[in-house]
Amino acid sequence: MSIQQSGQAPLYRINKFSVPLESRDGFLDLIARTHAVLRKQDGFVADQILEQQSGPGVFNFVTTIEFSGPEVIENIVSALAAFDHQEGIDRQQAMAGLGIKADMGLYRSLDI
Numbered sequence: 659m660s661i662q663q664s665g666q667a668p669l670y671r672i673n674k675f676s677v678p679l680e681s682r683d684g685f686l687d688l689i690a691r692t693h694a695v696l697r698k699q700d701g702f703v704a705d706q707i708l709e710q711q712s713g714p715g716v717f718n719f720v721t722t723i724e725f726s727g728p729e730v731i732e733n734i735v736s737a738l739a740a741f742d743h744q745e746g747i748d749r750q751q752a753m754a755g756l757g758i759k760a761d762m763g764l765y766r767s768l769d770i
Contacts, residue, residue, distance in 0.1 A: 668703060669725045673762040674717035681756035688752060689721065695741045696723060701730025717761065731764070 677685045689707055696702055703724040710718040725731060742749060753760060 666727050669728050670765040671723040673721045675719040676717050676759040678757045699734045701726045
């Protein structure tokens, strides 16, 4: 088994959200604004915003973001923090206020 370890290997941010129906519009507004910032950053490759259509899963939204590698994460996090500050967004408070539960993490593709 061979596992990609290169600093140039893509890195993926996968976020799963449990969003109450009444919070859907507010959630999608925040996601759209967030992804608009991400798409402008050096090292951004691609993204998807997915809404569950069937199945018993707990999470009804999933976002995936592909970055060129781990070396770009710090600058992207800084750009998003600057945006949040400029817009007066407290993400933890916004998510709690909308009743959203999240599971988020960075992932790397395995070559096996």
